[in-house]
Structures are given as C-alpha cells and as structure tokens.
Amino acid sequence: MPRRDAEPVPCLLELALLHPDPDDMDWLVPTSPQEVMTRLLRGVYDEISASQRRVGSAVAAFEWYAGLGGQASASSEGMAIRVLDGPSRIQAALDEATAACTTEVLTVQPGGIRREHELSEGLHRALALRGRGVRMRDLYNHVARHGQGLLNYLELMGDAVEARTLDEVIDRLILFDRTVAFIPANADRTMALELRHPGLVEYLVTVFERLWRLAIPLTAPLPDTGLEGISHREQSIAALLAEGHQDAVIAERLGISVRTCRAHIARLSETLGAASRTQLGVRIAQVGLDRPRASSSEAEVISVSGVPRVPGAPGVPGQESPTGR
Template sequence: MPDLGQREREVFESSAAPLYEEAALSGGLKDSDPRLQHGGELREALDLLVSLSLLVHDPDNASYVPVDPSTVQSHVVGPMSQRGADLLNESSEWARAFGGLSQAWRRSPGAVRGPISEFHTHAIGVFISGAVAEAEEELLTAQPQTGRERASLKAATERDQAALERGVTMRTLYQHSARRHAMTRSYVAEVTALGAEVRTLDEFFNRMIVVDRRLAIIPGPSGDDVAIAVQEPALVAYLVDVFERAWERARPFTNTERSMMNDIAREQRAMTIRMLIEGHSDPVSAKRLGVSARTFAGYVADLKTEYDAETRFQLGYTMGQRGVSGREDD
C-alpha cells in the first residue's frame, strides 16, 4: 500500500474517482486510451487507482478493470485510523514528558518568578503561544502596526482560531490603516466568522495582549526584541481599563458604510495635522498613524492642496492663522 497523504487524496477526488466511475460504467479502460499513456492527462490518476488495487490489469483484454471498492477501503482507511490512534497516544505521552520538564524548570534557580517577567527574542513567541493556548475566557489584543509578516500572521490566525473554537471571547484593536492591509483583512474575516470582534482607532497605541484579565503582555523598553509579562492584578486591571477606553472610541472593522469610512478619513486627516503641529519627523508620524512614510507624505501633500500651500511652512502658517489644531469636532 503506498504512502497516502493530502496530495494523493486531492488527486483521488479530482481525477481518480471520476476515472474509476468511467471504468465501472464501461466495464474497463483500454490500454490504448491516449489519456492513460505516459504523459497523458489521466496517467497519474490511473497509477493511483492501480496502486490502491481499485483497478487491475487484464492482459487478455488489454484493459484495466475495476475492483469492488468495499474490499479495498478497509486496507486503506484501517491503517490510517490506527496511525491516528498511535499519534494521539504518542502526543499524550509527549505532553506528560513535557509536564515533567515544566516541573523541573519551576524548581530551577533560573526560573522567572514574580508578578513581572521579561522575555527576549524567540522566547517571546513561545511564551505568547503558550499563554493564548491556556486562555479560558477572554483575549484582549492591541496591534498598532499592520505590517506583520505573512508567517507570523498565519501563526496568529491558527492560534486565535483554536482559542475561539474552544469558546474564548476575543476583542482586537487595530489602527485605521489596517483596513487597507489585505492580509490583515483576511485575518479579520476569519476570526470574526468565529465570533471575534475587531475595531480600529486613529490614535497610536502600544502592542498588548491580555489573557483572562490575569496576564498582560506588553513591549519592553528596548523595542520588539523584549516583552514584559505582567501578572500583578492592579497593573493588569489598569491596562484592561486603558484597553476598554480605547475600545469605546474605536470603530467596527467590519463596518464599510460610506459615512463610517468618511469619519475614518477625517480622523486620519486630523491625526496627520496633529503630527505636523507637534513637529514629529515623517518616520515617527508614519509609525504613529500605522502607515508607510510614503503614504504619510501623501497625506501631507493632500493638506497642502487643501490649504493652497506650496511648502510645509506655508501649510503650518495657514493652519495656525485659521486656528486649525487637528482636535476639532469636524
């Protein structure tokens, strides 16, 4: 029996099964059929059916004749079921073995203890995955930038889907710029289909994950290569309150009504004005808006056109004369 996997199953469903039905209805397939020759369009399907003993060659009639599939199925499915049972048993044994290692780590002098812990580089992803996997009730996440790599976003999708499927509620905050990021939109579509809620906000905020309101994971002071895990109840409650206040001001990601999109455009415009007035550099301003430096430069160019200014100095002067601050209601 050949090794069977996803590739073989796809071939079986797409071309081998129809070819078998054709053989069953016609009483066999002639060797001379050009589709079955080497390089023919159905040669791979034929080879698979022969390897599964669903077709056997009849040299007297120079043809391939079908075999009752009920006599073959048990030889194919049975070993797979057994391998699945063996893998489940082996996985439980591995879990037990790792449980022993965890106990040893907690007893070691170097184990991280206390209400605040620090993790570096590759250990950050491992810790986050473990924390999310242990979530029982709720996940709160804030993701300020949208430029996440495809691999990390795929891993996050699988991790978050697993949590949602076991009944964990999830709320996520992005910046408005995330609405233009194709991979982020795909991620949002997948998790919201499972019950997650996602909103966007114009303001800049730091990355954060809160698990069951007992553990908060925030960036370290030196950037993305350090993460701080906080388990002090008062600090976690404070961070949850910050999240809730931002959540109330945010707008549903799934809402694409024209009025909503116009409001979002106005909020991004106001944020751009504030960045200019406060004197931030383009890279810093772009990061705070969650966009590229080129996109931010486009926002500034739009403002120059709106206020009939040729330079940033003229733009700033004109906005100052008109009392524009970027914090107006409209």
C-alpha cells in the same frame, strides 16, 4: 670549592645553589637539585594552593545558589514580572498562556497594514481559542483597514473576533483572561515582559477599555472630516504636524510609511493652498485641523477656504470628495 672562588658569582649563594660546609666555613658545597627546586617553587605552590581554596569556595557557593535558582524556576508561574529574552521564549510563553486561556483575549496591534505571514503565524493560536469559545477583541491603526489579509483573517474567525481601529494606538499589548499581560521590553521586540501582578494587569485592562470606547468598528466607515478635499488620514497628519512632530514620527504613530506620510502632506499643502511648511501650519490652524473636529452632524461645516458653509451645499469646484481617497 673555596669560598673565595665563589665571590665573583654571588648568585650561587643567593639562590642557595651552594652552601657553607658545616666542617669548614671557608669551603662551599653544592645543594641537591631537589632541595633547590622545592625552595624555588614554594612561593608558586603557596599561590596555587590559595587559588584552589578560592575555587573550592566559589564552587560551593555556586552550587548553593543554583539550588535556590531551581526553587525559583519551579515557582516561576507565580512571578509578578518575568523577562522573556528571545523570540523562542516569547513564543513559548504565549503558547502557554493561550493554552490556559478560557474566557477573553484583548490585543493592541500597532504597525499599520498586517501582512499575510504575520497573521498566519498566530492563526493556530486564534483557531484554538475560538474552538474553546474564547472571545477576542483587537485594536489596530486605521490604516490596517486597507489590508486584505486582515479582512480575510476576520472573515475566517467569524464572530469570535471583534476589531476596531484608531488613528493611533499604544505599543503591542496582549491580555489573557485579565490575569496575564505581554508587552515589548525593547524597540526591536526581541525581549518581552510577562506581567502577572494584579495591579499592573488591571491598569492595562483599563487602558485597553478606554481606547476601545474611542475606537471605530472595522465594519463602520471612518467619520467625515467635514472639510472639502481632506481625508480622515490627512486630518490626523495635520493634527500631528500642528504638534510639531517630524515626518518619521507621524508615520510611525499612524502606522504608515514615511513616503506615504509625505505624499499626504503634499496633498494637504495643495488642498490648503500652502506653499511652504510654515504656511501649511498657519493654514492648518486657520481651518481648525489643529484641534478635535466637531461631528459631521453639526450644522456648520468649514470649507477649505475657512468660510462657513451649509452642509449639503456644493463644494469647491475641482476638489474631490473627502471620502474619495
């Protein structure tokens, strides 16, 4: 076709759909479809080729790192800190540590009264340990004393398990043979840390032993508060109130529900004659509940009125014994 006829449609030349006739430059001839397609798709082809090369490099690098990962997995037992993600991995690691344990297991079990299903979940491990002569020591909150499930568990385990209680304990801790420890890694305990670093494990053993010396054997009664009408738990709540903690924090630290905590606070207010939380704080300080109590064997015991009295003297009429709750 003559060149002048193509001038109203310049894209035909721009896209090389037409090209000049070599024998007469005033005429244009069509380009073959295959040549046009090759030219138009050349840029796309170059991009695809570059992407394929990048994919190949990434695959090669991944395979190399995957080989390193296999070596790391093979030696995972020697890792100082291992993150266990998910209950199944945590359970598998605990079962493995239980099977390898030969001497001693130390545990801290926070959270108040232990439910039957919680105790039964780990019963098979405890029985296996007892069968191998492994000794176990467990720390609980004082409130765990009121759970029949724990008492049944300890009776079943016999002298293989020794249990003590404290007002407050640290978060969950399990130590096997003083060589490996397990602690929670998040609040809902869906992740855990397996610790094998000797320094870390020794530190946790020291923490446990110091708490153990402060704890009271489960078979021994809790000490008398020395205050008429105030139970040991109410004494603990009063001390935490004096530190400025909210009800929910106190309940969590003592292993009781918020509702139970508030009921104790109400009884404490009634016993101390406090009409408000502010007045309760003043009364707690007046009777000395904001600081460690002296032992009941000392000569002087303070009554709720703040007046010293001789041990063994009659209490305030109408008030129940501190051991009555």
